[in-house]
Amino acid sequence: MGVASSDKAVVALMGLAAAIFIIYRIYIWLQSSPRSFIRDRVPLNKVIQPHPSIGLLEDAGYEVVGGKLKIPLAFQVDGAPMYSRLFIDYVAVRDEERFYLVILSRPRKELEFTGSGLRDTLLPYLLIYPDCSGVLYVDTVNSRLHVIEFGKDDGESG
Known part of the structure; x- marks a missing residue:
């Protein structure tokens, strides 16, 4: 039973890392849109x-x-x-x-x-x-x- 719970923990950590990465990429994508770019620069x-x-x-x-x-x-x-x-x-x-x-x-x-x-x-x-x-x-x-x-x-x- 100890092996199964550690597998779940690893999968959960991988899922959390993937979610953080996806949210970060969406944030970067939104920041790189022209409107946002202009707002930041001009x-x-x-x-x-x-x-x-x-x-x-x-x-x-x-x-x-x-x-x-x-x-x-x-x-x-x-x-x-x-x-x-x-x-x-x-x-x-x-x-x-x-x-x-x-x-x-x-x-x-x-x-x-x-x-x-x-x-x-x-x-x-x-x-x-x-x-x-x-x-x-x-x-x-x-x-x-x-x-x-x-x-x-x-x-x-x-």
């Missing part, structure tokens, strides 16, 4: 102000999941504090897998579509949110969407 603003660009984004297959974000920045220059901020107009998701920061064009601050212009304007966003898939730049004057994805140059392009 502070989503639930207030999404209506704008014609939302329709343009939706027509292109994106879902707007967050509204305007203000990212405060602080610097110390020779011991003196300096402050600035970056703005993200929306956060959008495509195919539940990739999230993009959305920036609307501004009349006084047009995006220069050159390598250095894109670098100077968009690099701060990449550094703050390195896991984003890129930036969706909406030309509000011409109702045009530009998908700008980040990548590294391998040094081969002169």
Whole structure:
């Protein structure tokens, strides 16, 4: 009878280990979903102000999941504090897998579509949110969407 109860204890321990493993894997799977990932990485603003660009984004297959974000920045220059901020107009998701920061064009601050212009304007966003898939730049004057994805140059392009 002692052998049978020890067999039951081993089977019970194996069952408990399997249950813990399954619960842990489900937890990891839920945490890796795009919505959870975005929530952990980007502070989503639930207030999404209506704008014609939302329709343009939706027509292109994106879902707007967050509204305007203000990212405060602080610097110390020779011991003196300096402050600035970056703005993200929306956060959008495509195919539940990739999230993009959305920036609307501004009349006084047009995006220069050159390598250095894109670098100077968009690099701060990449550094703050390195896991984003890129930036969706909406030309509000011409109702045009530009998908700008980040990548590294391998040094081969002169």
